[in-house]
Amino acid sequence: MTAPDKAAPDKTEQDTTEQDDVERTAVVVIGAGVAGLIVAERAAAAGLRVVVLDAADVPGGSVARHEVAGLDLDAGAESFATRSTAVADLARDLGLGGEIVAPDPAGAWIAHRDGTWPLPRAGLLGIPTDLDDVSLRAALGPDALDRARHDATDPVPAALTPGAPTPPSLGTVVRTRMGEQVLDRLVRPVVSGVHAADPDALDAQAVAPGLLAALEETGSLAAGVARLRSAAKAGSSVGSLRGGMHRLVDALVDRIEAQGGEVRLGHAVTGLHRDDDDWHVTTGAGGTAAPEGTARLRADRVVLAAGAGTAVPLLTGLFPSLADLPAPTGAPVTLATLVVRSDALDAHPRGTGVLVGEDVPGVEAKALTHATAKWAWLADAAAETAGPGVHVLRLSYGRPGENAARYADDARVLEAARRDATSLLGVELGEVLDSDVVRWPGALPAAGPGHAGRVARIRTAARGTGPGTGTLAVVGGWLAGNGLAAVVADSRAQAAQLFDKL
CATH class of the missing domain: 3.50.50.60 (FAD/NAD(P)-binding domain)
Structure with a gap:
């Protein structure tokens, strides 16, 4: 035609x-x-x-809004990856270039069944680039860190290259190069929060374009990730719009x-x-x-x-x-938003939020975003709308394989959100001014x-x-x-x- x-x-x-x-x-x-x-x-x-x-x-x-406590908030996607300029270019074309903002540099933490630690910043989907980073010692321990160092010397097998007959999963790549502990303690919590999927169920090339080629060319997963990060624009790995x-x-x-x-x-x-x-x-x-x-x-x-x-x-x-x-089907995602008044949260006890590993005792959420700690514009809006000491917390529920019916009742979700936020942040939340629950059934297909x-x-x-x-x-x-x-x-x-x- x-x-x-x-x-x-x-x-x-x-x-x-x-x-x-x-x-x-x-x-x-x-x-x-x-x-x-x-x-x-x-x-x-x-x-x-x-x-x-x-x-x-x-x-x-899934790029939607909702109003909670008089604040217009994102009900779905609240940021974009800056590894490419695609979203920033679109924003500029639409007259929103001056509204692009970066998050607070404090970064997020990881909660694991064995403890809580800051997420190493120089990485991709939790894969570290600097194995001498002191924060890795707390996250991995000496034995797991020694295993991860094999990445620098072990030859890259053909099964992990772009031409492999069977495309490898992200989990296979990380496990082969750096070991099970890096996968379990760093990568799995991040991937679960970002993609609502297990790393073993994700095509490495699809979720991290260029990763296999960089691994093959540098001979090291850490060096390959560092190359990908260096090719991106300097600054935060994510951005948003004011x-x-x-x-x-x-x-x-x-x-x-x-x-x-x-x-x-x-x-x-x-x-x-x-x-x-x-x-x-x-x-x-x-x-x-x-x-x-x-x-x-x-x-x-x-x-x-x-x-x-x-x-x-x-x-x-x-x-x-x-x-x-x-x-393709994705895990059903349920988002619980709490707007609370709590002076204890002014100190941002877990940076911009917490990514939660599986089987953390007493916690159902897979991630918590301390939104007013992450985005300065939102902190200003919350203070102007509701006064000092007001914070916006967003908790995400729904892991691969979980039954969506578990989170079908709003009251139960909000009760779990308050309990989980208290546990993950280590402080009492204080007064809940308003709350909302949003569900995205299968919004993130693997x-x-x-x-x-x-x-x-x-x-x-x-x-x-x-x-x-x-x-x-x-x-x-x-x-x-x-x-x-x-x-x-x-x-x-x-x-x-x-x-x-x-």
């Missing part, structure tokens, strides 16, 4: 002569998460009429609508097929904002930006070659070994199907990998392939 003629009204404007109330548009984006909004904004900027459809009642997916990451969603929606696009919420896509010339999209009832009945759209291009649970059935219906494609091959299969099928070649793209975190940095970079690259030459 040739590119649509942007000057032709029957391709870019709604065609009121279409039979059966079928609406014509140039581009349909299925999914109003960050990935879908990024691609939609690029389509609108190219002069194409774009309609974004999502079953939810609010845009942004006011919260949800501002990114607001800016994208505003830009789409200013350029003539539409974001339609409460529209669940129930069908997707194509004839020789067009894509046909059918919608039904979605969230509470959904209209009655169904709607049908015809489009020249479709971008499938929904989560795996929606996208995989649509893809397997379109492409028989993907019939065996499993739908990029298991072989992930890159599965992504290649999907995108090859989407690109190479007869008259519609080049008119279907598939984006989202379940393909790009967890984290805004990966999602933004991948979505912008896919959007460039679709629209930059129009």
Whole structure:
């Protein structure tokens, strides 16, 4: 199919002569998460009429906001990795470059069943780069530290290189190079908090792009991680936006609508097929904002930006070659936010928060973020809104394999959050001014070994199907990998392939 003629009204404007109330548009984006909004904004900027459809009642997916104690807070993603400039570049393009902030440099701690210690800072996903760092002695002990030093001299096996026939898991890489204790005491708590998955279930190359190549070239995991970190921009490994990451969603929606696009919420896509010339999209009832009945759209291009649970059935219906494609599932994540008044927390007893290993006695949470210690703008907002000594704590629940029903009751979750925060921070919390519970079922699907091959299969099928070649793209975190940095970079690259030459 040739590119649509942007000057032709029957391709870019709604065609009121279409039979059966079928609406014509140039581009349909299925999914109003960050990935879908990024691609939609690029389509609108190219002069194409774009309609974004999502079953939810609010845009942004897991980059969402909620109000607790009068504060606008992130209900999902609250930061982005700075190992690439992808998110910062997007923020600047949206006029938010001056709002990028770095966290407090104190850093986080790790709570393990054997003790609590500061997380070594010069690392990646808990993998240390400096084995002479004094903080490692407390975390590992002399025997485990001696084992980790073998990394500098042991040859790199072919199974841990980029060309390995079976892609290694992150857990296999760390265990082979540095030993079980580094994996258990440092890497597993970090990965559980960041990816809601066990390192043994994650493709090393997918969650740490370039790691295997750096390991092969330097001959050492520590040196390879150091190389990756040195290639990144100097400064903190994460950043955010003053006011919260949800501002990114607001800016994208505003830009789409200013350029003539539409974001339609409460529209669940129930069908997707194509004839020789067009894509046909059918919608039904979605969230509470959904209209009655169904709607049908015809489009020249479709971008499938929904989560795996929606996208995989649509893809397997379109492409028989993907019939065996499993739908990635992630651990259900429950976030409990507490706004408390506690002078004892003014000292920031555990820095910016705590990453929690498995089997810590009496603690269910897998991570705690002391948000007002981490972000100065939030501390200022909390003081202005609720007075001195007010702190925002966010605790995360839901480990791989856990039953989501365990955290189905809000009252039970908040009781556990208060108990866990007291234990992890080592102080009494004081008065709880307000609280909230947010659930993200399967929001962080694990990029298991072989992930890159599965992504290649999907995108090859989407690109190479007869008259519609080049008119279907598939984006989202379940393909790009967890984290805004990966999602933004991948979505912008896919959007460039679709629209930059129009």
